[in-house]
Amino acid sequence: MPETAFLDARGEVLRDLPDFAREPETLRALYTAMVRARTFDAKAIALQRTGRLGTYASSLGQEAVSVGVAAAMAEEDVFLPSFREHGGQLWRGVTPEELFLYWGGDERGNDFAGPRQDFPVCVPVAAQFPHAAGVALAMQQTGEGVAVAIGGDGATSKGDFYEALNVVGAWDLPAVFVINNNQWAISMPRTEQTRARTLADKAVAAGLPGEQVDGNDVIAVREATARAIGRARGGEGGTLVECVSYRLGDHTTADDASRYRDDAEVSAHWKEEPLIRLRNHLVAEHGWGKAEEDALLRSCHDEIEAAAERYLATAPQPARAMFAHLYASLPEDVAAQAGEAGDG
């Protein structure tokens, strides 16, 4: 694999760490965010399996991509996530309760109390990339902010990905496109999706820099994304960052990956997953012990459980709510339908 990393799978330091990765507080924050994302993920799946959440896309094993990218962003930047980037959304200030609401089928969960400028989860594959180019166009006019979109490896085969990448290149837009290459597009492995040597190579056609990093190393993800954002902020245009990770779970809760994927392959990738290596590094270099670990797990558990309780206690919306945000103000004919729908 040609991708670059700072920590290997066991947490050994491979090369000089960037400045932020020498600060224990920063590393603990990154680790905390990944544990929080994984705790949310486990609860979401449990809720779905017990009929209390809709179809859910797990981020298991890809927490470093989502968290690393979000951690590289400034508050005023805009995050445009695909459906698998809960860790990044949580880092940016979306609450677990909002995420549960959204995945439970309540659109109010996308009306974030926190990062108002961030986009809701983009369900159509790759549609967020043209959106990001558009946000970047608006930002280019004001001179402030960078648009950061994440999609999966599967998205890089789509026309809208290429069209957006091309325009980012042509117009020097302040946009960073991140590929969470988890190596599976539902049942199609990365190797069958494209003959491209790397997904980062796809930047070449747009005249953009493309870079591949180890997506299981949150330090590498954050460092590469930060450099890309820095270039965009400095007026040097966009970048494509490919983060190579692995989808340890199913595509979604509606999928059973064991039907098309060897258990042996999955087991091998468990050895490379992103949390262990950073924890090992924290233990070895920054005095992280069992007490700290237990306290973190407990606090994440308590937070997510409490959010789930609030979500489950949320009253279902009345029938007329389905019309609430169809238009900025409802045209008469639709208003009549909303009235007929009533409070039932």
Added chain:
Amino acid sequence: MPTEILMPALSPTMEEGTLAKWLVKEGDEVASGDILAEIETDKATMEFEAVDEGRIGKILISEGTANVAVNTPIAVLLEEGESAEDIESAESGGDETESKPAEKAEPASSKSPAKPKSEPAPQDPEIPEGTEMKSTAMREALRDAMAEEMRRDDSVFVMGEEVAEYQGAYKVTQGLLDEFGAKRVIDTPITEHGFAGLGVGAAFGGLRPIVEFMTWNFAMQAIDQIINSAAKTLYMSGGQMGCPMVFRGPNGAAARVAAQHSQDYAAWFAQIPGLKVVQPYSAADAKGLLKSAIRDPNPVIFLENEILYGKSFEVPVMDDFTVPLGKARIWREGSDVTLVSFGIGMTYALEAAEKLAEDGIEAEVIDLRTLRPMDTDAVIRSVKKTNRCVTIEEGWPVCSIGNHISAVLMQQAFDYLDAPVINCTGKDVPMPYAANLEKLALTSVAEVLDAVKQVTYR
């Protein structure tokens, strides 16, 4: 016998042009294929070649003459043995062949289905009585609407293929680059899916984009962005993120551009919750509706028509003339039958109404103007008076706008109907390329007249 050289049509929709430059002079010998002149239209400058060989006997239209109608004799070619004296006979009736720059409103093309009056009907509530009116071509009215809104609001910008340097594939954005600069009048690569999504993102990001599709046919590439992102994100974000933008461009059949470039998307987009859909007929409505569309906080589909671009209408001279979305307009009052149409369909409706009046049938003609939300109340009110209804559109018959109106009338005005509603539509086929078949595939004034005779039992 001397041969007349006629003003050529450089495209099927060309009605007139400027004879920019003669490249030959009287007395020159020319062979087939020699370049005779340069002809300029609003779209292009093209060279015009000789078809026959001979000697230029006389130049009838001097270079620099604008608004020369297609098929006007512009020169006389002499064959071997003929002399300039022979020209007199060829030139007789020459008064009729002079260019008439003042007369430019009526399309010369036989493709044009009808010749409605260019004056707005008296019942135009948006225009105060006594307002000065100015004859304005549709494309200029659209341009003026964009320019006025861009002056009013810095966040409005226009983006699309050929909109800037080229001044618009159909010259609708003429002059905007000069006034507003390249940051607000943006040429895109050929990337409909890309720039439609980019416009959606820019709208979410706080701007008010006007996305021009060179024609709506190309917007099929972008329909995921229009429907799944533009129309649904306010809804799916629980109200957090709205999409104040306009998608606009020519829609429907043009002339001789074949199946993939000739279709009417009115019914497609009118079905989508979250969108507003406008298809104007007159230049005044186009201007007023486009200004409203640009200000609207929701995504608006704005369907123009290539054949109407060159057509002139009376447009009010007002500082800020707007027409509200969702309101139909009654073009002509009548008590015998209601004709409902929109966009270029209005040309059939209005001509049919005039012919019907000659037979003593008074048709009420309603221009829907906005297809979503649709002013069905105006149609119902009219049908309660006339008890009969014919709808007219160029689009396909299945799940058409006319079908919807028929259903609404059946559900809400059943007891007032004295006859089944008839939908005049295009034929249920891809648009033929052959000129004769193309004409037959569209609806026609004759079809409207037949339909009216049926619903009035005459």
